[in-house]
Amino acid sequence: MNTDKNVGRPLSRLEGREKVTGSARYAAEHPLEGVLHGYVVSSPITKGKIVEIDTLEAMAIPGVVDILSHLNRPKLAWFDLQYTDMDAPPGTVFKPLYDENILYNGQPIALVVARDFETARYASTRIVFRYHQEPHQTCLEKHLDKARAPKKGLATALKPPPPPPTGDFENAFENAAVKVSSEYRHGTEHHNPIELFATTTLFQGDGKLTIYDKTQGTINNQLFIANVFGLHYKDVRVLAPFVGGAFGSGLRPQYQLFLCVMAALHLKSNVRVVLDRKQMFSFSHRPPAVQQMRFATDINGRLIALGHSTFAETSNFEDYTEPTSNWSHKLYPAPNTLFEQKVVPLDVYTPMDMRAPGGSTALHAIECTMDELAYKLNIDPLELRLLNYSDVDPSAGKPYTSKALRECYLKAAAKFGWDKRSAEPRSMQRGNKLVGYGMATGIWDAFQFPSRVQIMINSEGKMIVDNATTDIGTGTLTVMTQIAADELGLEMADVEFRYGDSKKPFSMFQGGSAITSSTGVAIVIAARSMRKKLLKKAAEMDGSPFRKAKEEEVVFSSGHIHLKNDPTINISLKDIVAFNKGAAIRTTKMGRPHMLKLRKYSLATHSASFVEVEVDRDLGTITLTRAVTAVAAGKIINPKTAKSQILGSMVWGISKALHEESIMDPHLGKYINANLGEYHIPVHADIGELDVIFADEKDNLINELGTKGVGEIGLVGMPAAISNAIYHATGKRIYRLPVHFDELI
Incomplete structure (x- = not known):
């Protein structure tokens, strides 16, 4: 029985003190003799x-x-x-x-x-x-004629190609009452x-x-x-x-x-x-991309045609692709669609996944195109999205296991004050600053990977949980400890989660916003097995009051097993291990997605982002003054670490929209700003007031915890929301990221 004493609490990171005091050792800091x-x-x-x-x-x-x-x-x-x-x-x-x-x-x-x-x-x-x-050839935009379909491989399962076309797109787009045709270009970003x-x-x-x-x-x-x-x-x-x-x-x-x-x-x-630091620019970059968007609606604003074509960079020795064109039809229904994704092989290193790969690039183009449609239709951008809202995944014709995106829209809009927006571009100002409001939708996959967990109850009655996953700063250690503690009714101090070690039971890499739903679910399954083992062992003890007790008749709490109908009758986990001749009691179990049950559903997290920008009338400089993001991600295990993830994602979204860009010199074939002095990332002064809201989303289908990841969903909507706010402030639509202030002068 899960008493949820710790799950849902906004707890601070367990390893926080080690990190801020410098006692945490990273890969280059382990002392070795004669190294x-x-x-x-x-x-x-x-x-x-x-x-x-x-x-x-x-x-x-x-x-x-x-x-x-x-x-x-x-x-x-x-x-x-x-x-x-x-x-x-x-x-x-x-x-x-x-x-x-x-x-x-x-x-x-x-x-x-x-x-x-x-x-x-x-x-x-x-x-x-x-x-x-x-x-050499290193410039994407000069070699679009080399574009071809990407090769298929093992990665296709996680990065599928776009869905096949539906209806008669060309005819529907040509004869539509309202349509937008635009091209979006995204610069290279490097991991730093x-x-x-x-x-x-x-x-x-x-x-x-x-x-x-x-x-x-x-x-x-x-x-x-x-x-x-x-x-x-x-x-x-x-x-x-x-x-x-x-x-x-x-x-x-x-x-x-x-x-x-x-x-x-x-x-x-x-x-x-x-x-x-310079060598960090010799790998690990988000590829530049060109997206050609063609969206059309009827006279009332209902989408009737969606066209989304993506051309992105890859190396000459590997075919790296990010699902980009796929996202249009996952958000919005339309009877006529045409999607394509192509790669352009160049003399560069293979691009790599960077937080929300494909999604952050795609959603910028998609949501800016929706914004452009809203202005053409003279409809509020939020109203247009609600008008085209779908409870099912239009690309697959399947319902989502849960989708509280509507609640995200309404909660974030209310908190932001969207109703105070003046619809006319360039109509709001504050002193010498033009003020703009923008909003955008976010969506990201809700992944779950197989994961194996070993649980051990030692002679002190404490719980040790082993799994090979890493913690890249997302709060994994803390969240896994919370889950494990509640599953056996223990205090956090009585649980040790051991991780970051290939000798531990299997875990996929930490990525895709998947680890809480992967290792966390494995902990739940292993803990259920452990409860059965402990109760069975307790029943074998001389004169045990648990001899005939069934699992549903007992509760695990405070390091003991209690009878539900008489909590005064209990036995400690420490005594159970002592009865086991002092030998620790172990169990190892695998957690995995429920593929058969879930094949009828689509799985995703959703978000809505609202931002305010100020643009200097004379200089064109852009300041993001405030932003609100609402997220629907199922059950939130730790609101504090989850909020931190969303805030970090929002900052990265701001950075993608206004700061980050690796500049390739096509003559030299190299990045010429391969340092933190010239590769611009935001500092504290660049970030305004940020707020995060979690929608009340219960998902009883997706996994045993009801969780979806939050690592990437806070990023995907921000670049478009910022771009849309810049248009509202200035009346100028910028089709390239990052947005440079000189384009607004």
């Missing part, structure tokens, strides 16, 4: 071949141990095989130091290993490379977590390794290393107890992991490799 330091050398050219490498001067520097390149690296079976990790797109995975070919700018081409970091870094500047350069990507490898001999890595998936990286280096997976242990931000950048094993382990095995020594 060598590796420094990655990156290619300064974009495409071509390495003709010569001269390392004589670098190797002569005191403290330099070795310099590894394609000329002298250890031979690995993996280099002759195609190996993919859990999150790999179709194609041929990038292999560091494979051969002389340069595939993209910043590609790792050597690893200098020295006795200290500074020596390794200095020695990297003394290596002489000669290259043969070849013409506060923790740099790093790996520390402890070489233990006999093929055994312990690896501290910045990752969202310890088991994913464990299997990757075992396969690449021909090791038994049980001899490879990957630890990630603390992760300083990731949100997609740590889903795949990054190249510093491979290089660090290769050096450790080759030199039979402990090795650490840390990338610098």
Whole structure:
């Protein structure tokens, strides 16, 4: 019986003190005796071949141990095989130091290993490379003629292609009473977590390794290393107890992991490799995209045609795709639809998932197009969305397990004061500032992955829960502890959740807003098994009052089992373990989605975002003064950590709309602002008053907890809401993100 003493409470993070005091150790901070330091050398050219490498001067520097390149690296079976990790797109995975070919700018081409970091870094500047350069293509908008359908692969299950066309789109759009045809362009964004990507490898001999890595998936990286280096997976242990931000950048094993382990095995020594900030721009980016939108309604504002075509960047060796065009029909019904998604292979590294991949890009174009329709129809933008509201998923014809989006609209609009909006663009002002109101809808998948959990009750009657998941700063440790405590009626202090370790039971990587519904559900299932075991063991005790008690006749509370009809009759979990000769009582169970039951439904979280901006009349500078986001995400386990997730997402949405952009120089084929001085991310002064509301959404179908993830839903609606507010303030519709102030002068 779940007494829900902790679930639903706004509790602070259990590991918060360790993080703010600096005692939490990240991947590059674990002290190892005699650790060598590796420094990655990156290619300064974009495409071509390495003709010569001269390392004589670098190797002569005191403290330099070795310099590894394609000329002298250890031979690995993996280099002759195609190996993919859990999150790999179709194609041929990038292999560091494979051969002389340069595939993209910043590609790792050597690893200098020295006795200290500074020596390794200095020695990297003394290596002489000669290259043969070849013409490159790195600009998406100049090569749209190369667009093609993406290849299919294992990732297609999580990233499906757009739904097939319906009706007669071209005819319906051509003859529609009101229509909008527009093109949206989105710049490149790069992951910039506060923790740099790093790996520390402890070489233990006999093929055994312990690896501290910045990752969202310890088991994913464990299997990757075992396969690449021909090791038994049980001899490879990957630890990630603390992760300083990731949100997609740590889903795949990054190249510093491979290089660090290769050096450790080759030199039979402990090795650490840390990338610098510039090297963080050599992978992990949200791809630029061009979206062509064609929406049409009848004279009353009901959608009759939806057209959404997306062209996005990928590498020349892998086909990375983000479901972008899919989202139009998941939100709005229309009898005539046409969706397509194409990729443009370029001489860049493979793009990667970045918080709300596809969704944040798609919803900007979709919701700005809806806003443009509203103005053409002379209908309030909120009214237009309510007019086209659907309780079912139009793309699949299935009802949602739950959908409280209407409540999100109404609650957020009331809190924001949407009714005070003057409909005419450029009609609201505050001093020398033009004031604009904008709103947008958000939607994101409600994923659940298989997850295995072990629960143990020890001799002190305390509960230990083991799972390999990571906590990338989302509050996973705290939330899992809350769930586990309530399932056995324990205090939080009597529960230890052990995680971030590939030796623990299976977990997918932490991503897709899925871990609470994955590992959390597995805890519920394992706890049910544990209750049965404990009650059975209690019934075996001499003179036990629980000999004939059934599970529904007892309650677990305060570390005891009580009879419901007489709570004074109880036995402690500690005494049950003592009766078990002091041996801990264990159970291991797998949680998984109810595929058969859920196949009749669509699963999604929903949100509504309302924002106010001020635009300086003379300078065109944009300030977001306030924003409200309402979210429908089923049961909220911890309102404090959940709100924190939404706030963080909203900030990222502001950043996507107004700040973040990696600038590619097409002549050099490289990003020219690969640093935090010129890659703009928001600071405190850029963020106005933010508010979060949770809709009262009960979902008894989706899983045993009734939960949906909140990690990404707060981001998807914000860029469009901001863009729409800018239009309302200025009367200028900007079709490119981020919005630059000079476009408003």
